[in-house]
Amino acid sequence: MQGAQRNSLRLLQWMMAASLALPIALFVFTSTISYTSTKDIADREIERTLDVAHEHALKVFETIDRSLAELNEVVRGLPDEIIRSREPALHRRLKRLTDALPQLKSAWIFDANGKSLVNSLASPPQDLSFADRDYFYAHVDQNIGTFVGAALTPRPPYQGARFFGMSRRRETDDGSFIGVIQASVLPEYFESFYARIGSDPGSFFAMGRTDGVVLTHFPRLDRDFRLDPTGPVGQQIAAHPEHGLITIAWPSDGIERRVGYRRVAEYPIYVSAGLETSAIRARWLATMGQHLVFGIPATALLFLLLALAFRRTQHLHAEATARREAEEALKHSQRLEALGQLTGGVAHDFNNLLTVIRASVDLLNRPQLSEERRQRYINAIADAVARAAKLTSQLLAFARRQTLKPEVFDVGERMQSLHDMLATLLGPAIEIGIRLPAQPCLVKADAGQFETALINMATNARDAMQGKGRITFAVQAAATIPDTLVHVSGSHDLAGGDGLVSVAVSDTGIGIPAARLGRIFEPFFTTKQVGQGTGLGLSQVFGFARQSGGEVTVESEVGQGSTFSLYLPRVPTDLLPQRQAPNTAPAVAGSGMSVLLVEDNIELANFAADGLTELGYSITLVDNATDALAELTMDAERFDVVFSDVVMPGMTGLDLAQAIRDRGIRVPIVLTTGYSQALSQDGAAGFDLVQKPYSIEELSRVLHRAARLRPVRDGAAE
Structure with missing residues (x-):
């Protein structure tokens, strides 16, 4: 019962743990799947946004490139003096071009020395040389097609926003360098566009050259920077030059982002779009928060119900334990009452038997007692002993100890x-x-x-x-x-x-x-x-x-x-064994048979020794098993049989018999007892057994039978 109660409480504890562990495990599993799904969705959004940014950049660069090609056709073959003479008309044309294209800040036509022949900003142009600008000197040595320069600050007296140049080489029919046609492109134009399409929290855009020079950046930066070609971004681009998708802490601000990049057609330009990983995680947490809104109350309610059930079960078990203890106390009192009845009944019956025995002994001690009366008193004693043995047998049978x-x-x-x-x-x-x-x-x-x-x-x-x-x-x-x-x-x-x-x-x-x-x-x-x-x-x-x-x-x-x-x-x-005739043989004479008698009760030992001695047995009497074992160790051959009580202090008779067997001493063993816990549970272990009370006649027959079955001694004469 107690084991079942412990099992039920343990089951409830396991259920309480499971009510937390299983939702947590399910939440972790769902969170993992949800996070992977959120990242996949974010990657698809980045790819779509990157498509838009790439198409926009391609159209802008193609438009500017066509405008430069048209300007180049307008002034092709014209000497610088003719261009200066037509400067007012060309100025107006360049101004119309820049006014029509919001991505342009200005348009320029330079001579071979880097001085402005015409521009869209001022007419006539300032006498300044721009030969040190990258968009100019990049074309001096060879025709490289359309060049995209780095972000620059306007040179005084010109003012305004920063720009980067797109330029083409002016050359004669024989290929000689005669100047440059250039358009100043506004990075803030791209930033404005990125701000419109990147409305999600954590959105990111950048555009840069293939050598790592960053032209524009959203969110906007207060300084220029250049990506290291040997760094993570440069290595990724080198491994996949056309497009790719990476997670990286962006060098400009150190914020970790998920970034996609793509090259703009044949131009040496990359556009990139991405999201901060914190923004992706925020989306994931928002999704999981919706699950938690329902999951936490349900889990808490289930746990609370199981906790209440556990406490209720504990209370019921405590009541059951208290009730069981009360029942055990009642049973104990009933056992004490039964013990009192048992003690009184045994005392009453045995006192009656002892009275008969005592009275018969007193009568036997009277002088001049006739043989008939003496025999009657002896029979009364024998009858009382038989009744006492029967009473003891009944008690042991009830206790299952006989x-x-x-x-x-x-x-x-x-x-x-x-x-x-x-x-x-x-x-x-x-x-x-x-x-x-x-x-x-x-x-x-x-x-x-x-x-x-x-x-x-x-x-x-x-x-x-x-x-x-x-x-x-x-x-x-x-x-x-x-x-x-x-x-x-x-x-x-x-x-x-x-x-x-x-x-x-x-x-x-x-x-x-x-x-x-x-x-x-x-x-x-x-x-x-x-x-x-x-x-x-x-x-x-x-x-x-x-x-x-x-x-x-x-x-x-x-x-x-x-x-x-x-x-x-x-x-x-x-x-079913074969039928045998009943054994009614009288006492068997000892004829000098040597018996080692082991009995701790001195009165009983003397009674058995005297009775066996009168029948012709040779008796060696010891009162404990240790001395008996010493006698056998010293000379076992002088004994024909060992007769030992079972219940003795220290080593019992059963222990003595087992020790004799273990030492290889070949002497027959007969045990006797009125009651033994060991024998009642395990039997006599193969040894002969005489029940107390026994008569000398019965004992002599058992000893003679056991000794007769003993193997012939080594070296004994025939």
Whole structure:
């Protein structure tokens, strides 16, 4: 019961842990999938945004490139003097061009020395040289097509926003360098466009040249910077020059971003778009937060319900424990009450027996006692001893502490042999009916205790009928005990692998009230008047049944009689031993047989030694097993048999016998006991056993039989 309670509490604890662990595990699993999905969605958004940024940049660069090509056609083949003479008209044309293209700040036509021939900003132009600008000197040595320069600050007196130049080489028909046509492009134009398409938190855009020079950046930077070609971005671009997608801490501000890049057609320009990884995580956290809004209350509610169930179960278990403790206390008090009844009953019966013995001894001590009276007193003592032995046997049988002598016998045959004795015991007013099976029903049990149990059940039935009625004895084979029967002695596993044998004793008496069924097997419990019964009869039946691996049940109804059923394990018929004639031989003379007698009770030891000595045995007496083992170790050959008590202080007789076996001392061993816990559980371990109280005649026969079976001593004469 306590194990089941602990298991139920442990189960609730596991359920409480699971109510947290499983949602957490599910949340972690879902979070992982959700984070991967969020990243995939972010990558697709970056790719779409990058497509827009790339298309925009391509159109801007293509438009400016076409405008430069048109300007170049306008001034192709014209000397610088003709261009200066047409400067007002060309100025207006350049101004219309810049006004039409918001991405342009200005447009310029330079001579071979870097001086402005025409520009869209001022007319006439300032006499300044721009030969040191990258958009100019990049074309001096060779024709490189369209050049995109770095971001620059306007040179005074010109003012305004920063720009980067797009330029083409002016050359003669023979390929000689005569100047440059240039357009100043506004980075803020791209920044404005990026601000419009990058409205999501954490959006990022950049545009730069293939050598790492950054032209524009969103969010806007307060300084110019250049990407290291050997750094992570440069290495990624070198590995995948057309396009790619990377996660990196951007060098300009150190913020980690997920960035996609793509080259703008044939131009030496890359555009990139991305999102801050913190913004991606924020999206993921927002999604998971929606799950938590529902998940946390549900999990908390489930955990709370399980916690309440756990506390309620603990409370119920505490109540059950308290109730069980109260029941144990009640049972303990009942056991104490039974112990008091047992003590009083034993004291009463033994005092009666001791009174008979004491009175007989006193009478035997009187002088001039006739032989007839002396024999009568001796018989009275012997009868009292036999009754005391029977009482002790009944007590041990009830306690399941008696060393039984099991043998295989036919229950039906034994019942038939008891018919005459039962008829005498029950009296002429009791009608006896016996129903026996056609096939043998064999059991392995103590035959004497079986007969005692049968007599006790018969006597109990006779008393229930007040000496008049019918008692039926029925023997039959049974597979199991019917569920309808009341197992007054409690349920336990039966040892009947071949089925059971049932011995039922039914009477036509007054029956047993249901309130008393639970106590009828208690020792000294009886409803009879004082002096008419000890209350040990049914307790002996209970003890014998349990110690023999069986069961005893009862069916009773007030006014309709009772049926007591004794169930014993059935054994196969091939185990029935051959019949032997009863042994009625008298005491066997010792003829000098040497006996090592081990007994710690000095009075009993002297009694056994004196009796065996009178029969011609040679006795060596020791009072403990250690001294006996020393005697055998010194010279075992001088002893024909060892006779030892089982219950002794220190080393027991069973330990002594086992030690003699273990040391290879080949001396027969006979044990004796009135009660032994070890023998009642494990048997005599193959040694001969004499039950106390024993007679000298019985002892002499057992010793002689054991010594006669001893192997011939080594070197002994024939």
